[in-house]
Amino acid sequence: MKADFIMANPPFNQKAWRAENELTADPRWHGYDVPPTSNANYGWILNIVSKLSANGMAGFLLANGALSGDGTELNIRRQLLNNHLVEAIVILPRNMFYSTDISVTLWILAGNRKARTVEQNGELVKYRNRENEVLFIDLRQWGEPFEKKYIQFSKEQIAQIAENFHNWQREGYEQTYQNVPEYCYSATLEEIEAKGWSLVPSKYIEFKSRDEGIDFDSKMKELQAEMKELLKQEEESKKDLLNLFRELGYGIE
Numbered sequence: 001m002k003a004d005f006i007m008a009n010p011p012f013n014q015k016a017w018r019a020e021n022e023l024t025a026d027p028r029w030h031g032y033d034v035p036p037t038s039n040a041n042y043g044w045i046l047n048i049v050s051k052l053s054a055n056g057m058a059g060f061l062l063a064n065g066a067l068s069g070d071g072t073e074l075n076i077r078r079q080l081l082n083n084h085l086v087e088a089i090v091i092l093p094r095n096m097f098y099s100t101d102i103s104v105t106l107w108i109l110a111g112n113r114k115a116r117t118v119e120q121n122g123e124l125v126k127y128r129n130r131e132n133e134v135l136f137i138d139l140r141q142w143g144e145p146f147e148k149k150y151i152q153f154s155k156e157q158i159a160q161i162a163e164n165f166h167n168w169q170r171e172g173y174e175q176t177y178q179n180v181p182e183y184c185y186s187a188t189l190e191e192i193e194a195k196g197w198s199l200v201p202s203k204y205i206e207f208k209s210r211d212e213g214i215d216f217d218s219k220m221k222e223l224q225a226e227m228k229e230l231l232k233q234e235e236e237s238k239k240d241l242l243n244l245f246r247e248l249g250y251g252i253e
Helices: 041-050 071-082 155-169 189-194 216-247
Strands: 003-008 052-063 086-091 104-110 116-120 123-127 133-138 144-146 150-152 184-188
Touching: 003 041, 041 052, 041 071, 041 104, 071 189, 133 155, 133 189, 155 184, 184 189
Parallel strands: 003 052, 086 133
Antiparallel strands: 052 104, 086 104, 116 123, 133 184, 144 150
């Protein structure tokens, strides 16, 4: 039976999860390359895809390395994109989970990304066609402290992220959604193909240079003056120390 909504947190980067001759004709891989034996990440992705209903949605966590693997993983990723299943890729902050302190990726897949009208909570929602786009969101700098060593999103941040995502999905997004540097970017399949079918958000989201507007010549002259003063103070301290030992009768030659 197919599922309308799937949430999953599969193990990351499982090695040797099947023998070379095992599961090669598994129906879950139908229409895709067989996931490599070296890493189960794409096995988990295709397992989820195989259980997704025609109008279903899936959200699951994976290690960031799954965004840009080569070889068979690249082929499967390209097939997923060309089958219009990848809705959004969201990079999460570090220290969000008890089991790992690394930054991880939230994948969002959708079985039907065509324009359609759906009733949700008594309201008609008009979705636009998003088949040739993927939304990238970078949340690594978001969140607030939780239990001292962890990070969590505030209710306000969750509401803001959800609103931005839903605005991007729906008709009228030209007025309600915009690409924001260091936060989000809606990329076309043509752009993704040009990037080698990578799903790494930083390849698409604009990041501002922190060095813009800095006058390096002036900055170096300031550092030069500071260093000169420090060396002068060091030399004076050295003389004072030598004089002290000399006055005590223990001169240092």
